[in-house]
Amino acid sequence: MPELPEVETTRRGILPHIVEQRVKTLEVRQAKLRWPVPDSIHQVAGKKLLDVERRGKYLLFRFRNGTVIAHLGMSGSMRITAPDEPPGFHDHVDMVFSDGRRLRYCDPRRFGAWLWTEEEPTDHPLIASLGPEPLTEAFHATYLHGKSRGRKSSIKAFIMDSHIVVGVGNIYANEALFMAGIHPKRAAGKVSAARYEKLVQAIKQVLADAINMGGTTLRDFVGGDGKPGYFQQTLRVYGRANRPCRNCQTPLKEIRLGQRSTVFCKLCQT
C-alpha cells in the first residue's frame, strides 16, 4: 500500500528491530515476484545488517559485501514477527535473524521485488537512473522547470515519472496538483516557472505531512495491522470524485490519465 510516506514509515518501523542483527537465513516461499528472486540473494545468510536505507520507494538493506534491494510494489508490506508466528498465504519472504525474529514480507499482488547486488546500489540499473529525492534540496523549481521544457506529456505523468523525481505516486500527484492549482492534463512544458515553484512546495509539503502522519500510525506498526496511514488523513481530491471542492464547493471531476484515476477541480485547477 505504499506511496513514499508508507515506504519511509516502514523503514523507520523495522530499522530499530533489525539493524546490527545478523541474518540467519532468507526464507523464500514464493520467488515469482516482479522479477524472480535470484538465488544469489541467499548470500545474506550469516551477514550482519548494517543499515536500512530508502531510495525512492526502494528499500536498501545494506550488508558488508552487498545489498538487498526490495520494493513493495502496489500491495506489499513488511513487519517484524515473532519466531513462532506462522506465515500467511501471501507472506512470500522472511529475513530471519539470529535472535529468531523475522522481517516478514507480504505482497498479495506480487508486484514487489527482492533483489541482490554486490555493486554500490547507486550504480544498480534500477537505482542509477532515478531522479532526485523530493524532500531534499536537490529537488527544486528550477530543476523541474528545466527538465520540463519541450515536454508535451501531462504535468501529472511528468511528476509521477521516477526519472524526473522519485516518490510521487498517484494519490500525492493528485493532491499536489490541486494544492498548486494546476490542471493535471496541462502539458508539462507549458507550466510556468512560477507555478513550478508552487508545485514543488506542494509536493514537499504533502509528502512531509504524510510521513508525519504515518509516524503516528507507526507507533503500533510492529504489532499492529499495518493499515496505511494516508486514508486517515484528510485528502483534498483523491477518492473524492463528485464531492465538493474544499475551496469552491464545485463537484470534483474524475478522469483517467495514463490509466490512473485523476481527480481535480475544474475551476481551481487551470
Add this chain to the structure above:
DNA sequence: CCCTGAACCTGACCGC
C-alpha cells in the same frame, strides 16, 4: 529522446 499503452498479479466490489 519522448510518449503511450500493455504487462505483471490478486482481491474487493458492483450489477445482473
Add this chain to the structure above:
DNA sequence: TGCGGTCAGGTTCAGG
C-alpha cells in the same frame, strides 16, 4: 450464490 467486469497505492518494457 455465482459470474463477469472494473478497479486498486507501481514500475518496467516494447513499440511507435
